[in-house]
Amino acid sequence: MIPITDAYKAGLRSAWNHRPLLFTIYLINFVLAYFAVIPLSMMLSKGLANTTAAAELLRSWDYTLFVSLIREYGKGLSLGRILLTFSLFYLVINTFLAGGIMQTFIREEGFNRREFWAGCADFFHRYLKLMLFSLSFVFIALIFMIFIDGIFDWLAEGAVTERLHVVFTFIEIGVFIFLILMINMLFDYAKIIMAVNDFYGAWSTIKIAMMFVVMSMRKTAGLYFLFFITGLLLLAVYWFLESRLQVSSAFTVLVFFVLTQLYMLAKTWLRLSFFGGQYVYYRYSNTAMPGLTQEMLDQAVADYENRVSENRKSG
Template identity: 25%
Template sequence: MKIIINFFKGLKTTGKTTRMVLFLFIINLLFSMLLAIPMYNSLKNSFGHSEVGEKMAEGFDYLWWQEFRDEAQGLETTFTPSIIGKGAVLNNLVDLIQLRIFDSPPIIIIFVFFYITLHTFLAGGILSTFYQDNPKFTMKGFAKGAGSYFFRFFILMLISWVMLFTITAVLGSVFSPILDKAFDNSQTEVTPFYLVLLFSGIIFFIFLFFQMLFDYARIKIVLEERRNVLIFIPEAFSFVFKFPFSTLGLYFLIFLISIVATLVYILLKDFIPQSSYLGVSLAFFLQQVFIFSVIWLRCCLYSSQMNLYRYLR
């Protein structure tokens, strides 16, 4: 019940600050556009004047892509047929869990790093907005909150990285020999398959858990206005372990909603034929609605978690 109450509270609070979500969405879009422009030029130069352009407008020309891939450098290497719909989401999931993001071209790694840092900056604004008695988004208030918490959030981010990568490395050293053994000694591919699935699930859960844990650390910083960052981590830990069902329940409720949103997006995207300007515009619109909903759910998570924290404290 606590979960539902605070989830709806969070929903309501986020609803009141839709302009903030819109602002965050525009930042995401503009940031992404910085790389989309060179990618557009690459594609245009590659097939713009060729007959391939017509095929690519109608569908996907696999032969062209093979040529493009074989010559691709930097950003271009990220263009694959699997960026469509479900592929985009699944690629990111694999990149996250297996940390394949580090195999990406440097420009993508740098961009992701900057975006995470930027988001750490924005988190201060988001939480300080939700902290108000009557949450209302103003640019001035948002910027003030973002600025005042950035340093502490940044330190938290670095600590979370150290912890995450340490845990991942430890788990990796435990899982790797088991997997190697399973791959080398199995007479069927079924055993290693399930092991990979299990270990991936564990790692994903740990990532999510840490996100939740550090969310509460950030919430505590905003609510309690103390300077010592380090103390918030054990406190967040103890809060989560004191109320595991409520904290995890709320987190996974919103996580579940985001999975449903993703599935709806994937299904709808498959139905839109992108062979005309109208189709492309519709698909683009749907895509932006999806990204907006992802950002909205992230804000909703913050808001609900803040409410839950206040409720349980």
């Protein structure tokens, strides 16, 4: 069975080797976010047009100006509606793109635009079903959390201080995030299994993914959390740099923009690495047979990466 560190490294490398894919995904996120921000940006432009308030805001944040802005120019601007609409739209788009991403990894021939879009189209309705199941699982997790919350409330009923409530709340948040991440991991494998085996049945695929995840829980979860921790480290680096950046001039605004986009690129790379790493792990642990040695597995991973690299060059 392939060590998770190898799968982790293979995932990072493979995502990097598919740079056109990486940039395509990044670009789609960029464009959609841009459209989502237009109403807010227009409000700013309209409210701050021909005022020195814009220059003041560049120097420092002013709560009163924002209150006035939203009061005067934010009428009819429903932030919640914008967020919900674009989030749902992006969820569907992302489901669509996932097929192309998986197809790219499975073909092991580098990024091919035509194959990518074909993969998107081919798997869309199947992944859409998986997405609906995923949302159902999230809903069940929510119900579970309500149940847990009730138990915690009962346990903390006679509490003398709020400390127990606060601790329980932190535990609840932690448990909920863990459940969401586990659901996300499960459905990552479901997508991989569906793509690798060209399955059509969503529920049967989920069951196989469940079996796979449960049977090698330590490893699948370990791999997943390796990527997750990488994401937290990325965030820490971003925070560190951002906190040192005093955005108070046109130049520093530009630096801020570059920094945020580098961070978004890194996050997109990491998201693809999740797929790539999990795909490698599934592929080489699923085909593992008695007598398969570690050297053979290492060789198989190296071969895989070479093939991707060569195909990319030739293609």
